[in-house]
Amino acid sequence: MASSGNFATWNGVEIPAYLSLSQGNTKVLGNTSTDASGMNLNTGVNSGKWYIEFYVIITTSSYPYIGLSAGASSQDFSANNTGYNGDIRYHAPNSTGMGNNTGTSGIINRWGTISTTETGVDACSSGDIVGFALDMDNKKLFISRNGTFFNSGDPANGTNPQASWTTNPESAFINCFTYTSSRGCIVNCGQDSTFSGAISAGGNADSNGFGDFKYTPPTGFLALCSANLPISDDIDPAQTDSDYPGKQFNPILYTGNGGTNAITGLGFKPDLVWLKRRDSSASHQLYDSSRGTGKLLSSNNTDAEQTVSTGLNSFDTDGFTLGSAGGANASSGTFVAWCWRANGGTTSSNSDGSITTTLQVGKGFSIGTYTGTGSNATVGHGLGAIPDFTIFRERGTTGNWIATSQKNMASNDHNLYLQLSNAESDGNYFQSGTAMTSSVISIGTHADINGSSNTYVMYNWINVEGYQKFGIYEGNGNSNGPFIYTGFRPRMLFIKRLDSAANWQVRDTARRTFNVHNVTLNWDSNTTETQNSNHNMDILSNGFKLRTTLGDYNTSGGDYIYGAWGDVPFKYNNTF
Numbered sequence: 001m002a003s004s005g006n007f008a009t010w011n012g013v014e015i016p017a018y019l020s021l022s023q024g025n026t027k028v029l030g031n032t033s034t035d036a037s038g039m040n041l042n043t044g045v046n047s048g049k050w051y052i053e054f055y056v057i058i059t060t061s062s063y064p065y066i067g068l069s070a071g072a073s074s075q076d077f078s079a080n081n082t083g084y085n086g087d088i089r090y091h092a093p094n095s096t097g098m099g100n101n102t103g104t105s106g107i108i109n110r111w112g113t114i115s116t117t118e119t120g121v122d123a124c125s126s127g128d129i130v131g132f133a134l135d136m137d138n139k140k141l142f143i144s145r146n147g148t149f150f151n152s153g154d155p156a157n158g159t160n161p162q163a164s165w166t167t168n169p170e171s172a173f174i175n176c177f178t179y180t181s182s183r184g185c186i187v188n189c190g191q192d193s194t195f196s197g198a199i200s201a202g203g204n205a206d207s208n209g210f211g212d213f214k215y216t217p218p219t220g221f222l223a224l225c226s227a228n229l230p231i232s233d234d235i236d237p238a239q240t241d242s243d244y245p246g247k248q249f250n251p252i253l254y255t256g257n258g259g260t261n262a263i264t265g266l267g268f269k270p271d272l273v274w275l276k277r278r279d280s281s282a283s284h285q286l287y288d289s290s291r292g293t294g295k296l297l298s299s300n301n302t303d304a305e306q307t308v309s310t311g312l313n314s315f316d317t318d319g320f321t322l323g324s325a326g327g328a329n330a331s332s333g334t335f336v337a338w339c340w341r342a343n344g345g346t347t348s349s350n351s352d353g354s355i356t357t358t359l360q361v362g363k364g365f366s367i368g369t370y371t372g373t374g375s376n377a378t379v380g381h382g383l384g385a386i387p388d389f390t391i392f393r394e395r396g397t398t399g400n401w402i403a404t405s406q407k408n409m410a411s412n413d414h415n416l417y418l419q420l421s422n423a424e425s426d427g428n429y430f431q432s433g434t435a436m437t438s439s440v441i442s443i444g445t446h447a448d449i450n451g452s453s454n455t456y457v458m459y460n461w462i463n464v465e466g467y468q469k470f471g472i473y474e475g476n477g478n479s480n481g482p483f484i485y486t487g488f489r490p491r492m493l494f495i496k497r498l499d500s501a502a503n504w505q506v507r508d509t510a511r512r513t514f515n516v517h518n519v520t521l522n523w524d525s526n527t528t529e530t531q532n533s534n535h536n537m538d539i540l541s542n543g544f545k546l547r548t549t550l551g552d553y554n555t556s557g558g559d560y561i562y563g564a565w566g567d568v569p570f571k572y573n574n575t576f
Contacts, residue, residue: 044171477556
């Protein structure tokens with residue numbers, strides 16, 4: 001039988017001040033009568049059907065609550081308590097126990113319209129087994145007590161759920177909210193149907209043969225373990241030898257030699273190469289195989305595209321070759337290159353929009369070029385899904401770098417400037433009220449994005465399960481900061497504050513190979529690489545954990561956008 005991998009547990013990297021973990025992070029109890037607090041599992045989901053059991057520990061009608069949380073976007077605690085209060089929750093000791101907590105101050109609703117019912121709900125006693133059948137595909141939650149679903153719920157057929165909602169958050173987490181040392185629960189995501197010897201074993205596996213549950217999982221519902229996690233077929237290491245994440249994106253370090261310099265060891269032929277000198281001030285340099293070798297743009301300034309014959313001279317099968325230009329290859333200088341693969345430089349015309357674009361499309365990434373018309377227009381991006389992050393740049397004259405994402409920005413016509421630290425704003429670059437679609441982006445008439453006869457380049461990305469993810473989180477202002485679940489070990493990530501000025505902070509695990517990670521560069525600045533404890537974070541197998549109160553990352557109530565590219569999906573071990 002194939003390995004189930006790791007089963008989900010309570011998240012040991014963000015233990016709230018008022019909770020304690022034991023029994024391999026499966027048992028959570030309060031540790032004080034000061035206040036209640038909440039904790040999430042270490043695995044988030046936004047699709048699929050999942051079955052989880054809880055052994056509830058109860059002494060009064062007060063706690064625990066068990067439910068669903070949207071993770072770092074749903075916390076509602078002050079800086080001295082970093083726990084999460086469940087958004088949709090079941091008050092286990094109470095028969096009138098279904099709650100929608102998104103109206104509470106400090107909680108951001110990521111679920112759309114939530115509907116709950118208390119019909120048929122039973123109160124639990126200590127030692128009862130609560131079952132959650134979580135259907136993210138159909139946005140429903142079913143709850144059972146000792147093997148019987150409330151309200152004649154039928155998870156397999158999707159009827160009579162206890163809760164439903166209209167929008168899935170970026171990631172949904174199982175949550176326990178509790179108080180004092182005598183109240184809480186033991187979770188079983190398939191690892192132990194005895195709940196550490198509290199009851200007799202059940203011996204029931206899911207339909208994939210994974211897990212050990214007290215009661216039989218409903219048809220189609222799986223154990224929450226890494227082997228069951230979804231992953232895009234396009235980048236699954238178990239299915240391909242050439243297209244897994246490390247063959248789509250990789251940062252590489254090199255030392256300049258002031259002459260011809262062949263950089264090898266990347267692992268693939270890149271189509272976008274983004275260079276930055278680390279040991280001295282120098283502008284970022286962006287080259288791509290659609291515009292061609294030697295065509296240079298810099299993310300930290302508004303300069304027009306330059307033709308540099310001594311810049312990047314070729315895109316090679318295992319890297320790229322540089323000329324003598326000092327910004328990319330100064331003798332003895334240290335550099336990093338962030339490299340993406342698209343389609344090997346082979347382009348095609350796309351007529352999905354009113355403007356024809358020239359595209360090359362890879363695994364969730366496309367490079368497009370087009371000529372503006374000066375009138376409201378649409379441009380095709382070729383990704384087959386709404387872009388999660390997009391960057392536009394005018395090539396022939398000076399102009400702003402325009403970055404946007406209609407899934408993650410506050411409004412569908414807001415933007416950020418890549419070369420500036422400015423907060424999110426409405427620069428009138430996009431057609432107000434006209435959303436991106438799975439085929440086109442609606443652009444306005446501003447010269448930075450659609451001037452008559454001007455030429456442009458755009459870079460587009462979509463979320464790819466197990467490889468790249470873009471999203472938002474809210475800061476808590478605590479050095480024990482939010483944990484952001486990505487579903488893979490980040491190889492590189494950027495963070496940008498939306499609601500106030502802050503630099504575009506960029507990390508990668510080529511420049512810093514261990515935690516605490518505090519080595520950073522800024523996309524909007526030509527400054528030297530810095531290392532400072534104010535930038536502390538941990539890069540983890542399933543996401544990243546902030547350990548700073550610096551405003552660029554973690555102001556209380558601050559809104560942040562992030563993007564991450566991975567090398568190892570959480571579904572697998574760190575090597576494969």
